[in-house]
Amino acid sequence: MYERHFGLISKPFAMNPDPAFLYPSRQHASALTMLEYAIESQAAFCLLTGEIGSGKTTLVRHLLRMLGDQITVGMISNTHSRFRSIHPWALSALSIVPSDDSDIAQYEALVDFFVREYGKGRRTLLIFDEAQNLSVRSLEELRLLSNVNSESDLALQILLVGQPELREKLERPELTQFAQRVSVDFHLESLTQIEARAYIQHRLAVAGGNPELFTPEAVAFIHASSRGIPRLMNQLCDLSLVYAFAEGQTRIALPLVEQVLQERNRGHAMRVFSAAPATNQADAGFNAERL
Numbered sequence: 001m002y003e004r005h006f007g008l009i010s011k012p013f014a015m016n017p018d019p020a021f022l023y024p025s026r027q028h029a030s031a032l033t034m035l036e037y038a039i040e041s042q043a044a045f046c047l048l049t050g051e052i053g054s055g056k057t058t059l060v061r062h063l064l065r066m067l068g069d070q071i072t073v074g075m076i077s078n079t080h081s082r083f084r085s086i087h088p089w090a091l092s093a094l095s096i097v098p099s100d101d102s103d104i105a106q107y108e109a110l111v112d113f114f115v116r117e118y119g120k121g122r123r124t125l126l127i128f129d130e131a132q133n134l135s136v137r138s139l140e141e142l143r144l145l146s147n148v149n150s151e152s153d154l155a156l157q158i159l160l161v162g163q164p165e166l167r168e169k170l171e172r173p174e175l176t177q178f179a180q181r182v183s184v185d186f187h188l189e190s191l192t193q194i195e196a197r198a199y200i201q202h203r204l205a206v207a208g209g210n211p212e213l214f215t216p217e218a219v220a221f222i223h224a225s226s227r228g229i230p231r232l233m234n235q236l237c238d239l240s241l242v243y244a245f246a247e248g249q250t251r252i253a254l255p256l257v258e259q260v261l262q263e264r265n266r267g268h269a270m271r272v273f274s275a276a277p278a279t280n281q282a283d284a285g286f287n288a289e290r291l
Helices: 026-040 056-066 087-093 103-119 136-148 165-170 173-180 193-206 216-226 230-246 254-266 281-290
Strands: 045-050 071-076 123-128 156-162 182-188
Touching (some): 026 045, 045 056, 071 087, 087 136, 103 123, 103 136, 136 156, 136 165, 173 182, 193 216, 193 230, 216 230
Parallel strands (some): 045 156, 045 182
16 A cells, blocks of 8 residues: 555565564564574473564564474464363374374374474474463373473474463463473563664565654654554554555654554554653653664
């Protein structure tokens, strides 16, 4: 819609988790390094958490692009608390067909697959997205499934990706044995103001546009309103581009972003953004200088 107006080759703030747009902030780069270390060091369990919209899924998809052919990946994205067993979901993710639907047949089919892949020089990586939805029983089932690994041979690795509630769940006494097996973990925090500006500039550059399309004052407002959460920043930036296109503007300044947020709230949209920060020129200039 607005791409040609701003000289863009794609939408810079699309909501889908496209690894091509991953901004390597200090913490995202550290998280990626930790995940790479977990894979290379053959950690049986690793954990990645962060608030909703912090970029966890994008980070994981970037990691998948980096993996070689020595890793067989199964990704389970639709986790929920009603899982009777994780075995059918793991079988589906790995395209394995058991001999029958019994619990024993499903378990044996998974273990046989892990062992066969290991015999071919490949490890299996199971990734559970939104893992905070897994029940204590499901997590314990994962721990038992990892017993396929021996002290010297690791055939199965498990990556849990979820919201902060996952960490709270793993602190329960009944999951002590599970928590003790998590050897690598990382928690993604919100972006700082400086990171927010670099994030917006990065995505604009990847989309072929002008990295300075948003003024520093506009960026400061976007950061404050979104609390530094990348997904919310994307929403506000994308709407700002739509408004600017409709009004024939070629740069996104503070008044336009304020208008976007005010009209969005006036339309009774869901209150996902923080209350608008102070926006007089003195405050805006002060915030911009910190970028």
